[in-house]
Amino acid sequence: MADPHFVAVDWGTTSFRLWVMDEDANILATTSGPYGMSRLKPNEYDHALEDSLRKLNVARDIPVIISGMAGAAQGWCEAPYLSAPTQLDDLGAGAVKVAGASRDVRILPGVKQSSPANVMRGEETQIAGLLREQPDFDGIACLPGTHTKWVRINNRAINAFETCMTGEQFAFFSATSVLSHSMADGGWDENAFETAVRLAINDPLSVPRRLFAIRAEMLVAQQSSAQARATLSGLLIGQELMSVPHYWQGQHVTLIGAAALCDPYFKALGLAGGAASIVDVTAMTLAGIAAVHQQGLHANA
């Protein structure tokens, strides 16, 4: 491999993704696996990491910078939260060097907020990447996911943020709850999604009583799996939007996430009269870690 310079890792609750980078932050090699925090004991991280690096022939003198849940209290090595409002240029200074690791390994901190209480781990790195790519960015980022984050960014700092558990709720309702019987065949009906978003935006208080109707519509009428699934998504995203209007009304929202997640948020924001654009989440993660690497890894950071 041509001149690897550092390794970037996104180590989440359920997944592990690794990129070997050159000096200019180009990707030289990449790998991934299902061994996230929820499947590892603290003493198993080093082996999992070195095993991946051995397969890619990455020498021991190449440092690793990790973002995500590996830095949680129940992860590999706790990287204490920075407190919002917090400058993202400080992210590297808040990194923790993992004692006893087989090489130089740094874990980036998450960000906490006291009131209202909130935490993030991983998204701060993506926002640091956004600020590397768009140095003058000032406004709102939304990071759809298991726990969607809405973040207000001013003066290169995370100023405030909110979290909605929409992704985790969608997974529960669609795969486990009684509604799952009505969407077992998967699919997606765009008209049903739009109708549901509009219903939720116009009458958000009705959403709790509209959820079970997704099941009933199949029992007493004809409703396809695709309609049911898209209706569920539309109701939950519409309800989320009406819970955080101060994060999008009259503002431009930059969505950072996988296309499959950003797409329904983009459409829902449009239906609600909001404006949005989408940027690639992997690019932002790598840009955030590259920014930290560029600032230099101090001996005992």
Place this chain on the structure above:
Amino acid sequence: MADPHFVAVDWGTTSFRLWVMDEDANILATTSGPYGMSRLKPNEYDHALEDSLRKLNVARDIPVIISGMAGAAQGWCEAPYLSAPTQLDDLGAGAVKVAGASRDVRILPGVKQSSPANVMRGEETQIAGLLREQPDFDGIACLPGTHTKWVRINNRAINAFETCMTGEQFAFFSATSVLSHSMADGGWDENAFETAVRLAINDPLSVPRRLFAIRAEMLVAQQSSAQARATLSGLLIGQELMSVPHYWQGQHVTLIGAAALCDPYFKALGLAGGAASIVDVTAMTLAGIAAVHQQGLHANA
């Protein structure tokens, strides 16, 4: 056993409860088990029922009347829904006699509603019981459970109803979601519950963004398992109340359910300025089945 006259069964998704009754609808014997619809194939119901009756020495000429999910399409024998609005005095006439059963077995119908789409199975029997005990009942019943039902009853008929999946959501959030880590020790904090109900009633749109804060409050501040769990319950029930105000504002609500379920609804309704009373759910189930028995079981009902 002194003169058994009929057997009443509440056969739900996860549980089976059986009572042997005398002519005056007094309980002579009872049994229960975890073999609900979700664990039985259609051809296993007869054996499960007869096994229970054998242990209680109930002779083959004693008829059985079943309420609940055993009558669903995926249950023992489908008992087609009655359509709301529907007189509850018709419940027995809508019963299905199970072909091939080892004795006279009748399964009571559920009730469906076309618009908004909705279904119930089991609750209609409890409401028939309420009407047996309170023949002039006219107004609102709320049946808290996995899927809480709000039912408008007029002229001895189910006129309209709504369903909220609050119980299923509470189970998901408290036992499976990321919030479960913050309430692993169980417990209940009454002040936290009341605070959460008030928050949800005064600002119901905020509930989606307040749920994750239950987790964050433990990570960035001090919050007990009891506070977290009661806060979750208060937010969800408060949100439900604001979704169905037309079922309780300015009206008296009769709660039918287990005490542990009715209690938080009773308190939440009080905090919201509503009025409620609680009646025992087992008594209502038995009264509903007794009413059907009293009306007579026709040969091919």
